Amino acid sequence: MAILVVVVQRVIATDVLEFDMNNKIFNAVEDLYNHNNVGVNIVCKMFNTEELERINNVFIINKEHFYPLEFGGVTRWDLTENDFSRYPALDKGRRGFKLIIDTISTLTELNPVYREKFCILFYPEGSVGVKPHRDTRHSVNCVSIFVFSGNNSFFATKDSACKHVTEFFTEPGDAIVMRGPRKIKDDISCPIHYVSQVVRPRYVMVCRHINTEGLKSSPSILVT
Ligand SMILES: O=C(O)CCC(=O)C(=O)O
Numbered sequence: 001m002a003i004l005v006v007v008v009q010r011v012i013a014t015d016v017l018e019f020d021m022n023n024k025i026f027n028a029v030e031d032l033y034n035h036n037n038v039g040v041n042i043v044c045k046m047f048n049t050e051e052l053e054r055i056n057n058v059f060i061i062n063k064e065h066f067y068p069l070e071f072g073g074v075t076r077w078d079l080t081e082n083d084f085s086r087y088p089a090l091d092k093g094r095r096g097f098k099l100i101i102d103t104i105s106t107l108t109e110l111n112p113v114y115r116e117k118f119c120i121l122f123y124p125e126g127s128v129g130v131k132p133h134r135d136t137r138h139s140v141n142c143v144s145i146f147v148f149s150g151n152n153s154f155f156a157t158k159d160s161a162c163k164h165v166t167e168f169f170t171e172p173g174d175a176i177v178m179r180g181p182r183k184i185k186d187d188i189s190c191p192i193h194y195v196s197q198v199v200r201p202r203y204v205m206v207c208r209h210i211n212t213e214g215l216k217s218s219p220s221i222l223v224t
């Protein structure tokens with residue numbers, strides 16, 4: 001009897017946690033595609049301390065298993081299916097992305113033609129970050145950026161002069177959700193966004209839906 005009670009209590013506790021996370025995701029994505037909004041939102045604490053420790057260890061201990069690509073002081077590792085089966089901690093990010101996409105798709109019609117793409121970005125301390133840019137229109141539906149380490153700000157704006165900018169302060173465990181073009185031919189594309197002055201080493205996992213049609217003709221746009 002006592003065992004049953006413990007089991008029931010655990011199930012209820014898990015349900016409440018999941019409900020809470022679903023609620024947070026729902027609230028964060030609800031206004032993402034509204035023309036008046038900047039198109040970025042934060043879901044807090046998608047990952048707990050233990051999970052973050054496990055994920056960060058993957059990169060501290062097993063760096064040599066990944067093939068780095070360097071660009072402008074930022075290192076990128078593209079993740080493969082193999083990486084997800086070798087490091088289950090990374091799979092939590094992939095599942096988190098699916099949860100976000102599933103929530104969005106209950107609220108708006110998403111582009112059904114896509115392939116998933118995942119990478120890790122690493123910015124060392126003192127890095128200038130990444131300049132203001134808009135992602136290619138082939139990055140559809142939603143981009144999710146999971147912050148694994150570093151307390152840094154993420155900036156987004158609708159203003160190409162970058163005068164009116166919204167600052168999102170993010171901590172390890174947070175998820176940044178950013179809109180991308182949906183199935184309907186809307187002119188709502190990805191907002192201009194950037195990271196500047198990296199004060200603490202920043203590891204993030206970027207999750208995308210890529211529409212592969214006509215891919216070559218659409219590079220991402222740097223805002224000057
Ligand atoms: O590190 C970040 O949060 C920014 C990543 C980014 O701008 C991108 O992947 O387009």
